[in-house]
Amino acid sequence: MSTEYRGIGYRRYVRDKTILRKKRISKAVYGLDWYKHDGQYSKGKIHCSCGLCKYGKKYGLPTIRDMRETSREKILLSDYRMI
Ligand SMILES: [Zn+2]
Incomplete structure (x- = not known):
């Protein structure tokens, strides 16, 4: 039994949405690409979490x-x- 109500198309849509959002923020704030590959934006963070x-x-x-x-x-x- 599958618990997935929405298909792969929806998952791709959400993934692309968050990639575009984080990419836009990193371009606007840092002026550069935070990650080398676009897919890393979907899981990765774009902020700094160091002690400072x-x-x-x-x-x-x-x-x-x-x-x-x-x-x-x-x-x-x-x-x-x-x-
Ligand atoms: Zn820091």
Whole structure:
């Protein structure tokens, strides 16, 4: 019994879609081809995950995202106290 509802054509469509998306991003941001072959875009990442770029994960430091989250919480708390 097959659990596949969509055919090979759909899978190819999704694969090509993600390849084009990541290729466009790498061209726009880095200005070069991140991978040598197009197929690598479908599975591979196009960001850097080294300790310098992902310092929040590696060293447990607050990132811009965390700071935004805490400021949002503060605003929500002040709104709550005003009522
Ligand atoms: Zn990096």
